Structures are given as structure tokens and as C-alpha cells.
Amino acid sequence: MIKLAREKLKTLTEQMFYVLLVLTHEKYGSEIVSEVLKITNNRISLGPGTLYTLLAQFEEEKLITQTKQEGRKRSYCITELGKTILENEIQRLNTMITDANHYLEV
Amino acid sequence: MNKKYEILNFNLKELDVLERHLNKMAKDHWHLKWISNYIICYEYNENQIHYYIDYNQFSFYDKDKEENRIEEQNQINFYEDLGYEFVCSFDHYVIYKSEEKLEEIHTNEEIKTASYTYVQSRTNRYNFYILLGYALFLFLYFYGMPREAIFSFFDYTYPTIGVSLFITIYFAIQNHMNKRLIDLKDIKRRSINHFILKLIHCILLYVFIINFTTRVASLGIIIAYYCVYNVSNLLYFQSTDKQYKYVPFITNKLPYIIAVIPLIFGIFTYEQLHIYDSYNADYPQKIIQTDFFMINPRVTHYNEKESIALHMIECQIAQYSAVTEYNEHLTIYYHEDKTNLLRPLILYYDGTLIPEKTKTMNDIEIRYKQKYDTAHITFIKDNQYAHIKITEEYTEETINNLINSINWK
Numbered sequence: 018m019i020k021l022a023r024e025k026l027k028t029l030t031e032q033m034f035y036v037l038l039v040l041t042h043e044k045y046g047s048e049i050v051s052e053v054l055k056i057t058n059n060r061i062s063l064g065p066g067t068l069y070t071l072l073a074q075f076e077e078e079k080l081i082t083q084t085k086q087e088g089r090k091r092s093y094c095i096t097e098l099g100k101t102i103l104e105n106e107i108q109r110l111n112t113m114i115t116d117a118n119h120y121l122e123v
Numbered sequence: 124m125n126k127k128y129e130i131l132n133f134n135l136k137e138l139d140v141l142e143r144h145l146n147k148m149a150k151d152h153w154h155l156k157w158i159s160n161y162i163i164c165y166e167y168n169e170n171q172i173h174y175y176i177d178y179n180q181f182s183f184y185d186k187d188k189e190e191n192r193i194e195e196q197n198q199i200n201f202y203e204d205l206g207y208e209f210v211c212s213f214d215h216y217v218i219y220k221s222e223e224k225l226e227e228i229h230t231n232e233e234i235k236t237a238s239y240t241y242v243q244s245r246t247n248r249y250n251f252y253i254l255l256g257y258a259l260f261l262f263l264y265f266y267g268m269p270r271e272a273i274f275s276f277f278d279y280t281y282p283t284i285g286v287s288l289f290i291t292i293y294f295a296i297q298n299h300m301n302k303r304l305i306d307l308k309d310i311k312r313r314s315i316n317h318f319i320l321k322l323i324h325c326i327l328l329y330v331f332i333i334n335f336t337t338r339v340a341s342l343g344i345i346i347a348y349y350c351v352y353n354v355s356n357l358l359y360f361q362s363t364d365k366q367y368k369y370v371p372f373i374t375n376k377l378p379y380i381i382a383v384i385p386l387i388f389g390i391f392t393y394e395q396l397h398i399y400d401s402y403n404a405d406y407p408q409k410i411i412q413t414d415f416f417m418i419n420p421r422v423t424h425y426n427e428k429e430s431i432a433l434h435m436i437e438c439q440i441a442q443y444s445a446v447t448e449y450n451e452h453l454t455i456y457y458h459e460d461k462t463n464l465l466r467p468l469i470l471y472y473d474g475t476l477i478p479e480k481t482k483t484m485n486d487i488e489i490r491y492k493q494k495y496d497t498a499h500i501t502f503i504k505d506n507q508y509a510h511i512k513i514t515e516e517y518t519e520e521t522i523n524n525l526i527n528s529i530n531w532k
Contacts, residue, residue, distance in 0.1 A: 065202045066228035089200035
């Protein structure tokens with residue numbers, strides 16, 4: 018399986034971030050793609066290769082878990098560890114924005 | 124005609140190029156029916172279609188593993204759920220299609236590069252195993268057969284030089300053309316470029332390797348060539364570590380290093396070959412396997428037993444060689460090699476003194492004297508043979524003494 022160089026997913030790319038975000042509610046692969054497009058106003062698109070690799074990586078790192086399988090469709094949901102990573106990332110981004118705002122005000 | 128065949132004449136490692144090419148054909152309503160490493164088959168269809176290609180993480184190396192088959196099917200199911208219909212998988216690729224234009228398979232360069240690197244590392248590992256297999260085969264080939272049948276001048280040294288030249292020149296050209304490929308967006312020009320590269324490959328292969336290979340070493344050389352070919356794949360991957368990243372040949376030292384190894388080996392064996400030429404006489408029954416055989420020119424006199432030995436050798440090789448009466452004392456046998464040139468195979472002395480400074484003998488004698496103080500000759504009598512090491516100039520007396528001391532086997 019493909020391994021991303023990103024160490025232990027300490028920081029998330031935009032695509033990683035949004036995939037984890039939408040998986041706070043259980044979703045199928047196709048739903049993840051459409052939901053991410055929706056909440057980003059079509060700014061972030063996910064190709065199947067990208068999404069498949071991300072999901073496999075998240076699942077291996079236990080950030081998400083497979084909840085059910087209907088025929089060829091599988092649904093996923095975020096785990097507690099995934100939520101922690103996501104919250105940390107949100108906090109990190111907030112800190113960055115706060116830092117930037119303070120700096121620009123000065 | 125609702126079918127069309129096309130030779131796949133661009134590099135398979137160029138995933139984007141293949142994808143663009145399939146989509147270009149699809150615009151003209153030629154839909155992919157099947158694809159092999161060499162041929163693409165299309166079928167005419169009025170529908171519009173779009174193709175997408177992904178790296179096959181579960182390529183043919185691991186096809187037999189059940190878990191990989193399941194995982195591969197899962198991946199195909201996942202893609203199909205997103206609207207990408209599976210067409211076929213071949214080599215390192217999986218091909219999908221859709222009627223509507225969808226998102227590209229990879230929308231993240233980091234993941235795309237990781238996929239490519241993953242497939243690349245598996246291919247490299249596979250090539251490495253092939254090389255190991257070849258190396259084992261070569262080892263058995265060289266050590267499983269009489270050495271004198273392998274290490275003869277024309278059998279080995281020239282092909283070694285050929286292989287070295289081949290690696291150096293071919294990779295210089297390949298590297299140069301790869302650089303050009305990066306800038307070429309037009310598929311047709313890339314195809315032509317690739318075709319030219321393959322043509323050069325074949326010409327160099329013939330000129331440098333096959334042309335200098337005699338029948339004895341041909342098997343070994345062909346195997347060696349495939350080693351080179353597989354190394355070339357490794358090198359290609361190295362020079363294009365990331366897709367379309369160009370590494371100038373001059374900074375890519377690996378081809379030089381690889382080229383130098385057989386060259387050194389060739390020079391080393393060249394030094395050894397003169398010894399083995401005379402050692403050939405160890406196994407008269409196998410002499411017909413050699414392409415170049417030389418009787419020690421320092422032996423200036425042969426008695427009856429030696430003449431018998433030479434006569435037996437002559438009988439064995441006569442069917443493979445042309446014979447020329449050089450002069451009243453000397454008979455020269457020629458062997459026709461793959462370059463259609465006649466090469467001296469054996470110098471046979473009929474029993475009287477070989478004239479000194481004859482044109483043919485001179486070269487050999489000078490070369491021989493410069494390098495060696497000893498020589499070997501085999502005597503044969505009633506299907507028995509004896510091998511004698513010669514360390515001094517011969518006179519009739521010393522040779523007779525030697526013959527009298529022979530322990531016949």
C-alpha cells in the first residue's frame with residue numbers, strides 16, 4: 018500500500034482536512050466527494066485515486082473506520098483519534114490565522 | 124472496418140501520454156478494446172467517452188496473491204462507485220472510462236508521486252530479482268562448461284567491449300532524447316522519438332554485441348544483454364525519479380560505472396586469454412568448441428607423437444574450417460565467424476622446422492614471446508593424452524626427453 022511521506026499525519030493537506038471533516042458524519046465514497054465540493058464551493062475536488070489512497074491511509078492510521086458495506090459501496094466514519102487530529106489541525110490553523118492577524122495589525 | 128490496431132510505440136512508463144493518446148482516439152470515436160505491451164486494439168463507437176489511467180498498485184507481480192486480488196477488486200469497486208468504469212488493467216496501469224468528463228484520477232500531486240514511486244520501487248525490485256536470476260544463469264553457464272570453451276579471445280573480449288560501448292552510448296542517447304521528450308507535448312512526435320530510440324537500441328545491439336559474438340558465447344552474451352536491458356530499466360527509473368524530471372546524463376554516474384565494470388573484466392580476461400588459448404590443448408576432444416586455437420609457436424620441432432596429436436586435432440576441426448597450404452611446411456586452418464571473416468584457427472606444422480619470420484607466424488610469435496615464458500602442449504597416443512608444460516626453448520633433444528618422460532593417461 019502507498020505510504021505518504023507526511024509523518025504520522027501531524028499536519029493535514031487541504032484534501033486530508035476536508036475528508037476528515039466530512040467524515041464526522043458517516044459517508045460513502047461518492048458522498049465524501051460531493052460533500053467536499055459542496056462545502057468548499059467546488060474549490061477542492063477529489064479524484065478517486067486521491068480519495069482511495071487517503072481513506073486507506075486514514076484507516077491504517079485508525080483515524081477513520083469502515084462502518085458498513087452495501088454491495089460495492091462502503092461507508093466510513095471518523096474515530097476518536099481522527100477527531101483529535103482534526104481538532105488539533107483546526108486549532109493549529111486558528112493559531113496561524115490569529116498570529117497572522119496580530120502581525121498585520123501591528 | 125469497425126476495428127483498428129495500433130502499435131504502442133511510446134514508453135509505457137509515460138502514463139499521462141498514454142491517457143492523452145487514448146482520449147484523442149476516443150474523440151475520433153475509437154474506443155479501447157484491449158491493450159497489450161505492444162498493440163492497442165480499438166473499436167469504433169459513436170458514443171463519446173473519456174479515459175482515465177491509474178497506477179496499478181497490485182500489478183502482475185503479485186497477481187497470484189489472494190489478498191491483492193481482493194484489494195484490487197475493492198479499489199475497482201470504489202472507483203466505479205464514483206462513476207469511473209473499469210476497462211482493463213495491464214502492466215502497471217488500470218484503465219477506466221466514463222461517458223461524462225469527470226475529475227482526474229489523482230488530484231493531489233503528492234499522492235500521485237507516491238503512487239508512482241510505489242509502483243517504481245516494486246518494478247525495481249522485480250528487475251533486481253530478474254538480474255539475480257540472470258547472474259545465477261551466467262554463473263552456471265561460465266562454470267558449468269569447460270573454461271576453454273568460454274574464455275577465448277573472440278568469444279568474450281569483443282562482446283565485453285561491445286557491452287561497455289553499448290551501455291555508454293545508448294544511455295547517452297537515451298538520456299538526451301528523454302530530455303527532449305519532456306518538452307514534447309505532441310504525442311505523435313513523442314512516438315516518433317521513442318521509435319527512433321528503439322531503432323538505435325537495435326542497431327547498437329547488433330553492431331556492438333551480436334556482431335562480435337561467436338556461436339560459442341552467443342547464449343552467454345544474449346543473457347548478458349538482457350541483464351543490460353534490465354539495468355536500463357532501472358536507470359530509466361533513476362533518471363526519471365519523479366515524472367518528467369530530467370537528470371542530465373553527465374551527472375548520472377551510474378551508466379558510466381556499469382559500463383566500466385565489464386570493460387575492466389574484459390581487459391582482465393584479455394590477459395588471461397592467451398594462457399587459455401594454449402590450455403585448450405588440455406581437452407583435445409573439446410577443441411571443436413573453441414573458435415581460436417593456437418599451437419605454441421615456440422615449439423619449433425614436432426616429433427612423430429606430436430604430429431599424431433596435431434593430426435587428431437586436425438581431424439576434429441577439419442569439418443569446421445577452411446584449409447590453406449601456407450607453404451610447404453605450414454598449413455593454416457581458418458574458421459569462419461559471424462562477421463564472415465576468416466580467422467586463423469590453427470597453425471599446423473607438418474613435421475619439419477617452421478620457417479622463422481613468416482608473415483602469419485610473426486605476429487603471433489612476437490606477441491606470445493612478449494607475454495609468456497611458458498607454454499603448454501598436449502600429446503595424444505592411442506586415445507590417451509598427456510599435458511606438458513614447456514618452460515624452455517626447444518631442441519629436438521629436449522622434446523624427445525620430455526616425450527619419453529610422459530605418463531600417459
